[in-house]
Amino acid sequence: MLNGKHILLGIGGGIAVYRVAELARLLIKRGAEVRCVMTRSACEFVTPMTFEALTGQAVHNDLFDLTGERTIGHIQLARWADAIVIAPATAGLLARLAHGIADDLLSTIMLVAKAPVLLAPAMNHSMWHAEATQRNVETLTARGMQLVGPATGDLACGETGAGRLSEPESIHDALLPLLTTHALKGQQWVINAGPTVEAWDGVRTLSNRATGTLGALLAGQAAALGATVTLIAGPGTPPTHPQVQRIAVESALQMLAACLQAGSDTDVFIGTAAVSDFRFAEPLAGKMKRGDTQSMSIDLIANPDIIAAVAGMDARPVRVIAFAAEAEKHIENGRTKLLAKHVDAVVANDISNMGASCASGWWISRDQEIKLNAGSKHIFAAAIIDQITRLDR
Ligand SMILES: Cc1cc2nc3c(=O)[nH]c(=O)nc-3n(C[C@H](O)[C@H](O)[C@H](O)COP(=O)(O)O)c2cc1C
Known part of the structure; x- marks a missing residue:
């Protein structure tokens, strides 16, 4: 179903990064060409090597990388994508995207990109329910970005609640309609x-x-x-x-x-x-006077x-x-x-x-x-x- 589709995988800095490796594998298995852009924080959790090995492509993580800009710059990367998946969409990343802050490669690409975007949030349940996060998600969905999850269950922090990264299969399923219908055009x-x-x-x-x-x-x-x-x-x-x-x-x-x-x-x-x-069976013209009536049926x-x-x-x-x-x-x-x-x-x-x-x-x-x-x-x-x-x- 994803045959030949260009998927830009934007990876935020949360503990769920290791599960995004499975997602990258799944998207490739279903026929997509995947390129990864990691934030600086994402690289603290898993090295770019993991995603380079899985995708067979260079991983982009530096806005000011001269070699990267010569081969495929941030503008081309944004235009290359048929769809963009942000996983994990961390609270920090959601905030930057909602406010248009272009302070790294991924957030800068997102200001250029016209492709449909799927956000897969993952964070502690209190971070997810925080008013600021909810407002940011409202802003982004109002712009037409789609949301998958977060799922409810056991969280990496040991607590339970809404904040788990959705399963790779669910993210894949949520991505399909964005690509097949772009998204609701013509309907x-x-x-x-x-x-x-x-x-x-x-x-x-x-x-x-x-x-x-x-x-x-x-x-x-x-x-x-x-x-x-x-x-x-x-x-x-x-x-x-x-x-x-x-x-x-x-x-x-x-x-x-x-x-x-x-x-x-x-x-x-x-x-x-x-x-x-x-x-009303018999609406009245003008205004009915109250008079002395203590009760009435209409x-x-x-x-x-x-x-x-x-x-x-x-x-x-x-x-x-x-x-x-x-x-x-x-x-x-x-x-x-x-x-x-x-x-x-x-x-x-x-x-x-x-x-x-x-x-x-x-x-x-x-x-x-x-x-x-x-x-x-x-x-x-x-x-x-x-x-x-x-x-x-
Ligand atoms: C061990 C650890 C785990 C974290 N897990 C998450 C997480 O699951 N979700 C999240 O939104 N932030 C998480 N954070 C906080 C983010 O790493 C931090 O807000 C970072 O600035 C986000 O970077 P980004 O905006 O590039 O994604 C975690 C931080 C640490 C130290």
Whole structure:
């Protein structure tokens, strides 16, 4: 699958460097041509000789190496790559990349490179969860870089938690879609996001706590990966990537009409919006006066099920992904939704994610149930896009 592909392996200075030797071997075994760039710290853990012997190529580690610049300089190295894998992506390296600091060969190459980038972080779990690291990862994923891991388990420091370098096979699997689709070029994605708002009278409404953050992030990341993206946005949905076409809607009926029209004959539809289940049977004009009434009943009628309508239309998108916000039995309820609505996958998540800055959940498809990487919503969005791209293989 990697036949003839040029993979630049950027190696940061963490204890997991020794496992990257296995990764280099695997990529070569699958047909890739691998060139390694090590940071100064990486060379403290394993000598360049290991990677030179494995790849049969000179290892680059010095920005000011005259011989290196004469043979293949930093600009050519960046342009040579079909994809770049950074492993281990240390906390220090993530910080330098996020801030555009070009103080060594690898970070300088990264400012020039246009190729898709896969980050494989590895560090102590406290370093991973540190606000600074999470912010840096958000910045990098918002630029379209993809993330694999970190996995959860025993760490080299003797503690347990999120921070293990992903297995070489997982890194290889995450790399494939970046190369085969570059990454989503030519695909049309439609995403709905945010709450819907149902008017009762001229000033009062029925709505929910959804913010539209995750949908906007998904739209931004898909656009950064080359997809043509339409975002059908309920009120309050934040701004996103400048190339995303935005259709602003308010009510569930408006959202339904926009989703059916924009979603027709597309590649991927993702329903993240928290659509009001009901609307007012008889909305009022103007403003209703309170008067002396101590209690009142208002008739509500059910809104149409947007995700089921999209999944059921003749010109159905190739993939339809639903979200299920659940208070309990997340996996069970998610699977019920998957079957009832004839969608390709459901992202089941807890209602506590609504309005929060972090998110976690489960990816439920016909043959899989995967716990998705917990972290900021940027990271959650990246994990969801990764799963969607795997559906096609
Ligand atoms: C024994 C040892 C192990 C380390 N392991 C890690 C690690 O797994 N992940 C990490 O982010 N930093 C780790 N560090 C800290 C980095 O080596 C340090 O932040 C370094 O500046 C990162 O260099 P880089 O930005 O070139 O990757 C470790 C340091 C030592 C001394």
